[in-house]
Amino acid sequence: MNRILSAVLFSLLLPFTTFGEADSTRPNIIIVMPDDLAYGDYGCLGNPVLQTPAVDGFIKESLLFTQFHVSPTCSPTRASLMSGRHEFKNGVTHTILERERMSLDTFTLPQMLKTTGYSTGIFGKWHLGDEEAYRPESRGFDEVYIHGAGGIGQTFPGSCGDAPGNSNINPTLWHNGKFEKTKGYCTDLFFQQSFKWIDSQRKTKQPFFAYISLNAAHGPHVVPDEYCQNYQGKTGISDGLAKYLGMVENIDTNFGKLLAKLKDWDLEENTLLIYLGTDNGGGISRKLFDSGLRGGKNSPYQGGTLSPCFVRWPAGNVPAGETCNALTAHVDLFPTLMEITGAKTTPKLEHQLEGRSMLTLLTDPAAKWSERLLVHHTGRWKIGTVEKAMYSKSAIQNSRFTLVNNQELYDLKTDPGETTNVIDAHPEVAATLRSAYDQWWQDVQPLLVNEDAVGPEINPFQKLYFEQFGGSPSPQDIQKMRRHLMSSDALPASNNKRKAR
Numbered sequence: 001m002n003r004i005l006s007a008v009l010f011s012l013l014l015p016f017t018t019f020g021e022a023d024s025t026r027p028n029i030i031i032v033m034p035d036d037l038a039y040g041d042y043g044c045l046g047n048p049v050l051q052t053p054a055v056d057g058f059i060k061e062s063l064l065f066t067q068f069h070v071s072p073t074c075s076p077t078r079a080s081l082m083s084g085r086h087e088f089k090n091g092v093t094h095t096i097l098e099r100e101r102m103s104l105d106t107f108t109l110p111q112m113l114k115t116t117g118y119s120t121g122i123f124g125k126w127h128l129g130d131e132e133a134y135r136p137e138s139r140g141f142d143e144v145y146i147h148g149a150g151g152i153g154q155t156f157p158g159s160c161g162d163a164p165g166n167s168n169i170n171p172t173l174w175h176n177g178k179f180e181k182t183k184g185y186c187t188d189l190f191f192q193q194s195f196k197w198i199d200s201q202r203k204t205k206q207p208f209f210a211y212i213s214l215n216a217a218h219g220p221h222v223v224p225d226e227y228c229q230n231y232q233g234k235t236g237i238s239d240g241l242a243k244y245l246g247m248v249e250n251i252d253t254n255f256g257k258l259l260a261k262l263k264d265w266d267l268e269e270n271t272l273l274i275y276l277g278t279d280n281g282g283g284i285s286r287k288l289f290d291s292g293l294r295g296g297k298n299s300p301y302q303g304g305t306l307s308p309c310f311v312r313w314p315a316g317n318v319p320a321g322e323t324c325n326a327l328t329a330h331v332d333l334f335p336t337l338m339e340i341t342g343a344k345t346t347p348k349l350e351h352q353l354e355g356r357s358m359l360t361l362l363t364d365p366a367a368k369w370s371e372r373l374l375v376h377h378t379g380r381w382k383i384g385t386v387e388k389a390m391y392s393k394s395a396i397q398n399s400r401f402t403l404v405n406n407q408e409l410y411d412l413k414t415d416p417g418e419t420t421n422v423i424d425a426h427p428e429v430a431a432t433l434r435s436a437y438d439q440w441w442q443d444v445q446p447l448l449v450n451e452d453a454v455g456p457e458i459n460p461f462q463k464l465y466f467e468q469f470g471g472s473p474s475p476q477d478i479q480k481m482r483r484h485l486m487s488s489d490a491l492p493a494s495n496n497k498r499k500a501r
Contacts, residue, residue, distance in 0.1 A: 025270075026116070026117075026118075026207045026340075026341055026342070027207070027270045027271055027272040027313060027315060027316065027340065028198075028201075028202075028207055028208050028209075028210075028267060028270065028271040028272070029113070029118070029207075029208070029209045029210070029271070029272045029274075029337060029341075030198075030209075030210045030212065030258075030271060030272070030273045030274065031081075031209075031210070031211050031212065031213075031274045031276065031333070032212045032214075032255060032258070032273075032274070032275045032276070033081075033211075033212070033213050033214065033275075033276040033278075033279055034214045034216060034217060034248070034251050034276075034277070034278055034279070035074065035125060035213075035214055035215050035216060035217060035218040035278070035279050036074075036217055036218045036219075036278065036279070036280065036282060036283055036297060037217060037248060037277060037278035037282055037285070038278065038281060038282025038283075038285050038286050038289070038290065038291065038296065038303070039277065039278065039281070039282070039291045039293060039303065039306050039307065039308060040289050040290065040291035040293075041248055041277070041278070041282060041285055041289075042055050042056065042252075042277065042308070043055075043056045044056040044059045045277075045291065045308060046289065046291060047288075047289050048288075048289060049231065049234075049237070049245065049288060049289070050245055050248055050249065050285075051230055051249055051252070052248070052249065052252040053252065053256065054252045054253065054255045054256030054259060055252055055255060055275065055277075055310070057256075057259075058255070058259065058275060058310055058312065059310060059321070060320065060321045061312050061320045061321070062273075062275070062310040062311055062312035062318070062320060062321075063310070063311045063312070063318050063319055063320070063322050063323070063324060063362065063365060064308060064309070064310050064311075064322070064323045064324070065308070065309040065310075065311070065323075065324050065326070065328050065358075065361075066308065066323050066324070066325050067306070067325050067326060067327050067328060067399070068276075068306070068307055068308065068309035068328045068329065068330075069305045069306060069307065069327075069328070069329040069330070069374055069376070070276070070278070070279055070280055070305055070306075070307045070329070070330045071087055071279075071280060071305065071330070071376070072280050072281065072297065072298050072299055072300060072304045072305055072376060072377075072378045072379075072393075073095055073280050073297060073298055073378065073379070073380070074095050074125075074127050074150050074218070074279055074280060075087070075092050075094070075095045075100040075127045075128060075150065076092050076093075076095075076280075076379065077279040077280055077330055078102075078125075078126070078127055078128055078213065078279070079092040079102045079106075079128060080329075080330045080331050081109065081330045081331075081333060081334070082102060082106070082108045082109050082110075082128065082139070082334075083102070083106045083107075083108065083109070083331075083334065083352065084109070084331050084332075084333075084334030084335055084352065084353040084354065084355045085331055085352055085353060085354045085355070086331065086354065086375060086444065087379075088377065088379070088444040088447065088448060089354075089444055089447045090102045090103045090106050090447070091103040091447060091448060091449040091450040092128070092379075092450070093379035093380070093381070093386075093448060093450065093451070094379055094380050095127065095150050095160075095380075096149075096150070096156040096157070096158070096160045097156070097157065097158055097160070097383065097455070098158050098159060098160075098450050098453035098454070098455045099379070099450045099451070099453070100127060100128060100129065100150070100160055101128060101129035101131070101134050101159070101450055101453070102128040102129060102134065102139070103447070103449055103450075104133060104134070105449075106352070107346075107348055107349060107352060108139045108140045109140070109209075109333075109334050109337065110122075110136075110139065110140030110141050110209060110211070111139065111140035112140075112334070112337075112338055112343050112349070113140075113209050113337065113341060113343070114140055114142075115343055115344070116207075116341045116342055116343045117206065117207060118206070118207050118208060118209050118341070119142050119143075119201055119204075119206050119207075119208045119209070120140055120141045120142050120143070120208070120209045120211070121141060121142060121143030121144070121145075121194065121197045121198075121201075121208065121209070121210050121211065122136045122141045122143070122144055122145070122146060122211045122213060123143075123145045123146070123190040123191070123193050123194040123197075123210065123211070123212045123213070124145075124146060124147075124186075124190040124212060124213040124214045124215055125146065125147065125150070125213045125214060125215040125218075126146045126148075126213070127149065127150045129159065130148045130149065130159050130160060130161065130459065130460045130461050131159045131455075131456070131460050132460070134159075135174075137176070137177065141211075143176065143197050144174065144175065144176055144177075145173060145174070145175050145176075145190065145193045145194075145197075146173065146174050147162050147163070147166065147171060147173055147174070147186070147215060148160075148161055148162035148163060148174065148459070148460075148461035149161050149162045149459075149461070150215075150218070151215055151218050151219060151220065152166050152167060152168050152171050152186060152215055152220075153165070153166040153167055153168075153220065155459060155462070155477050155480040155481060156459075156480065156481070157455065157480070157481055157482065158454070158455020158456065158459075158481070159455040159456055159459060159460055160455070160459070161459030161460075161461055161462055161477075161480075161481065162459075162461055163179060163461050163462070163465045164462050164465060164466075164473060164474065164477055165474075167222055168185060168186045168215075168216075168220070168222040168223060169184075169185055169186075169222060169223075169224065170182060170183055170184065171186050171189070172465070173189065174461070174464075175193075178468060179464065179465055179468055179469070185223065185224055185227075185250070186215060186216065187214055187215075187216045187247070187250050187251055187254055188250070188254060190212060190214060191212065191254040191255075191257060191258060194210050194212050194258070195257075195258070195261055197210065198210055198261070198265075198267075199261075199265070202265055202267060207341075212258075213279075214251060216247045216248075216250070216251055217244050217247035217248050217251070221240060221243040221244050221247060221284075222243070223243050223246050223247045223250065227246035227247070227249060227250045228242045228243055228245070228246030229246075230245075230246070230249065231245040231246060231249075236288075237288070240284065241284055241285065241287075241288065244284050244285060245285070248285075255275065268312075268314065269314045269315050270313075270314075270315040271312075271313070272311070272312075272313040272316065272337075272340065273311070273312045273313070274309065274310070274311050274333070275309070275310040275311075276307055276308075276309055276330075277307045277308035277309065277310070278307045278308075279307070280297050280298075280304060280305070280307075281293075281295060281296035281297045281298075281299055281303045281304035281305065281306075282296050282297060282303075283296055283297050286303070290303065291303070292416065292417045293306060293416070293417060293418075294417055294418040294419070295418075298378050298380070298393075299378065299393070300376045300377065300378060300393050300394050300395035300404055300405070301395070301404060301418050302402070302412070302416065302417075302418060304376070304378075305376050305395075307330075309328070311362060313362070316340070316362060316363070317363050318362045318363065319363075319365065322365050323365065324361050324365035324366075325365075326361055326365075326367075326369040326399075327369070327372060327374065327397075327398070327399040328356075328358055328361070329355065329374055330355075331353075331354060331355030332355040332356050332357070332358050333355070333358075334353060334355055335353050335355050335356060335357045336355075336356075336357045336358040336359055336362075338353075338357070339357045339359050340359060356372070371398055371399060372398065372399070373396055373397065373398055373433075373436055374396070374397050374398075375394070375395070375396050375437065375440050376394065376395040376396075376397070377393065377394040377395075378392075378393040378394070380393075383451065383452075384451075386445075386448065386451060390441050391405055391406035391407075392405070393405065394406070394437070396433050396434075396436060396437040396440070397412070397433075398433070399412075400412055400413050401426070401429050401433065402418070403423075403429075403430055403433040403434060403437065404418070406434060406437070407421075407423070408421045408423065409421060409422050409423035409426055409429060409430045409433075410422065411426075457481065457482060458473060458478075458481060459477075459481055462477065462481075
């Protein structure tokens with residue numbers, strides 16, 4: 001069983017021919033994905049405080065997938081989105097320590113789209129490797145406007161790190177092979193650059209793919225004070241929470257500007273616009289509203305992996321204002337876009353893809369959708385201890401049951417908040433899920449290619465920054481980057497280094 005994530009894999013042997021015959025029929029594609037929001041961090045999904053008028057209006061224009069899953073943390077979700085397969089099969093088992101690098105053997109979503117004539121752009125957070133071979137310009141993106149690492153200003157041992165001294169306000173950003181020192185707030189800048197690029201692309205009549213993958217509302221919660229005014233000083237809202245809420249409201253404001261631009265440019269009819277509500281479960285906002293879900297970021301429970309997925313595509317006959325409750329996931333977007341754009345499969349892609357095309361659901365939300373299994377695992381084990389992490393913070397689920405940590409079974413139909421362990425009442429279900437999970441775990445072991453990888457002594461973004469502007473890393477940053485050389489806990493268990501791919 002080498003395709004646990006898809007019990008019945010939709011065939012990609014033949015290209016979808018309705019689209020792809022002419023550029024004018026193929027949709028432009030935009031994916032917007034905020035960072036670290038909770039499922040219910042939107043007014044339309046029940047949040048009692050947050051003001052999100054753009055998304056609240058968008059739900060009436062789009063199809064909402066209510067049972068759409070992502071991964072428990074940042075890099076893993078991005079790896080699955082870019083590859084159409086579980087993050088572990090891309091070597092991504094963490095967000096740092098070289099284990100955030102997407103395997104160079106992976107054929108990416110933008111690379112696939114480029115085979116059908118799309119231009120491609122990324123704006124915001126990449127977080128799948130900061131060394132040259134791993135950066136987005138080497139993985140299929142034509143336009144690149146990003147920060148480094150997983151958060152602006154972060155510095156970690158090895159290759160994962162941003163430009164030195166960076167901040168959400170006036171950040172230094174990597175733009176098509178060089179750094180630019182900017183003025184403004186990061187989310188505003190990422191959307192503004194995407195607007196400029198989309199405007200240039202629409203004039204060429206070439207279909208485009210814009211990936212607006214934001215760092216907000218990931219920490220640090222640094223945001224201009226004016227964006228927090230609706231929340232500061234309110235009962236029960238700390239200063240830190242007010243800043244987070246302000247970051248979310250600002251995302252919504254910029255999303256509203258994107259919607260207005262698409263309308264002004266007459267692009268909304270044949271633009272496939274996907275808004276992924278979050279890349280993983282939430283954090284600080286869950287104390288305010290948790291949607292009745294258990295767990296948040298870095299958790300295998302539903303609150304760690306459920307993400308609202310809104311899809312609008314009028315020309316594709318996607319119904320507006322409706323919901324789809326089919327069990328779907330980030331790994332499904334790659335084969336969906338492949339079918340829509342008419343991209344041809346290859347033996348490599350047939351082996352790589354394990355998601356399903358959602359195209360039938362896009363036109364008929366109640367269409368038959370065969371049962372399937374999804375695996376969630378937080379990863380993040382200490383180096384050299386993978387064999388001990390098999391069941392640690394893990395889950396395998398179908399559309400009704402989820403087996404968590406190999407010991408807890410929850411009936412999601414009657415108990416979506418995962419409050420009552422029913423493993424004693426359904427031992428046969430637990431056994432079936434456990435058997436499937438055990439096979440999946442064995443299948444992924446040969447693909448964990450980054451476990452023994454050793455990164456450079458200086459973060460690539462810092463090295464590039466000082467080559468461009470002069471200077472050298474601060475003593476504090478050098479200590480952060482080299483901490484792994486002084487800590488036995490972080491050293492690989494074996495000196496036999498596996499070649500990272």
